[in-house]
Amino acid sequence: MGDFLVVGVHTDEEITKHKGPPVFNQEERYRMVRAIKWVDEVVEGAPYVTTLETLDKFDCDFCVHGDDITMTADGTDTYHIVKSAQRYQECKRTQGVSTTNLVGRMLLLSKDHLQRGEQEYSVDKTNSDNMSSDASARSPWTGVSQFLPTTQKILQFSNKNEPKKTDRVLYVAGAFDLFHIGHLDFLEAARKHGDYLIVGLHTDPVVNRYKGYNFPIMNLHERTLSVLAYRCVDEVVIGAPYTVTAEMMDHFNISLVVHGQTNVATDLDGLDPYAEPKKRGKFLQLDSGNSLTTEILVQRILSKRMEYQERNKKKEAKEVAAFEAYTKIQQKETH
Numbered sequence: 634m635g636d637f638l639v640v641g642v643h644t645d646e647e648i649t650k651h652k653g654p655p656v657f658n659q660e661e662r663y664r665m666v667r668a669i670k671w672v673d674e675v676v677e678g679a680p681y682v683t684t685l686e687t688l689d690k691f692d693c694d695f696c697v698h699g700d701d702i703t704m705t706a707d708g709t710d711t712y713h714i715v716k717s718a719q720r721y722q723e724c725k726r727t728q729g730v731s732t733t734n735l736v737g738r739m740l741l742l743s744k745d746h747l748q749r750g751e752q753e754y755s756v757d758k759t760n761s762d763n764m765s766s767d768a769s770a771r772s773p774w775t776g777v778s779q780f781l782p783t784t785q786k787i788l789q790f791s792n793k794n795e796p797k798k799t800d801r802v803l804y805v806a807g808a809f810d811l812f813h814i815g816h817l818d819f820l821e822a823a824r825k826h827g828d829y830l831i832v833g834l835h836t837d838p839v840v841n842r843y844k845g846y847n848f849p850i851m852n853l854h855e856r857t858l859s860v861l862a863y864r865c866v867d868e869v870v871i872g873a874p875y876t877v878t879a880e881m882m883d884h885f886n887i888s889l890v891v892h893g894q895t896n897v898a899t900d901l902d903g904l905d906p907y908a909e910p911k912k913r914g915k916f917l918q919l920d921s922g923n924s925l926t927t928e929i930l931v932q933r934i935l936s937k938r939m940e941y942q943e944r945n946k947k948k949e950a951k952e953v954a955a956f957e958a959y960t961k962i963q964q965k966e967t968h
């Protein structure tokens with residue numbers, strides 16, 4: 634839609650006031666948004682209702698938002714000012730991906746989002762289609778359909794660059810579920826040890842084997858795109874083998890395999906998955922300096938379960954009402 638992307642990120646206080654507690658705090662969100670490939674600049678603490686002053690101050694021609702309606706606590710459209718000034722453009726929302734939906738999956742502990750056709754876990758039928766916190770108030774934008782990854786979508790997220798002959802190629806592997814600031818700290822620290830970073834993502838059944846419960850919360854396709862969105866990642870192996878083999882090391886011309894401080898579970902054969910890179914003297918265990926893990930993050934959310942449930946319910950009810958009002962207006966206009 635343009636040449637330079639400025640992203641306004643709200644403070645924790647503003648978000649809590651208008652839509653409920655955010656999952657990551659503002660400092661974490663500023664850093665994470667800044668690290669995304671398409672982002673040129675971040676406006677910290679941008680006002681919840683976008684003002685023309687903000688657009689002018691950062692030299693923005695127009696403001697973009699997805700085709701859903703966001704509202705302040707008292708029900709005003711957060712983009713009403715930029716809309717009436719004709720400095721607003723809409724993009725289509727990615728179906729099936731939203732914070733509301735992910736929080737719903739955690740709250741329900743549903744396994745339905747895992748990839749089908751791989752049978753190492755049982756799917757809980759009672760929770761079928763129930764990714765949202767409350768099926769009686771399903772949002773028309775965020776509560777519907779599953780995310781459908783296509784090759785076009787993956788292409789949009791790809792760097793399209795192969796490593797140069799002289800590049801030091803790095804390899805890391807893991808679940809990278811619910812991509813968080815701990816992952817980012819780790820990847821940025823790892824990236825400093827070379828020129829080209831390949832992230833191997835384990836399949837859903839493999840992750841489920843070593844993380845247990847209903848992990849991963851995000852399926853392999855979703856994890857692929859969320860990892861690919863970050864600037865420090867050059868390439869993703871979609872469904873990497875758990876054990877880093879000699880063939881892999883040679884095929885990708887890997888100079889160094891890196892892992893953080895988290896536990897490394899043995900493979901099904903009881904062996905260390907990093908035995909080969911270790912044998913070659915090409916293994917590094919580094920300290921990301923961040924102790925956040927996906928499990929802790931989910932705990933953070935579950936401990937506020939009631940608060941989030943309330944948040945999801947309110948938000949969805951509001952969206953249902955707005956959607957109905959919007960449909961009525963459209964029907965009137967066509968008659």
Ligand code: C5P
Binds near residue numbers: 807814819894923925
């Ligand atoms: O747990 P997961 O498989 O998503 O972790 C992927 C990689 O990120 C692992 O190497 C892990 O040790 C590293 N990590 C880290 N610091 C964190 C979280 C993860 O170094 N806070």
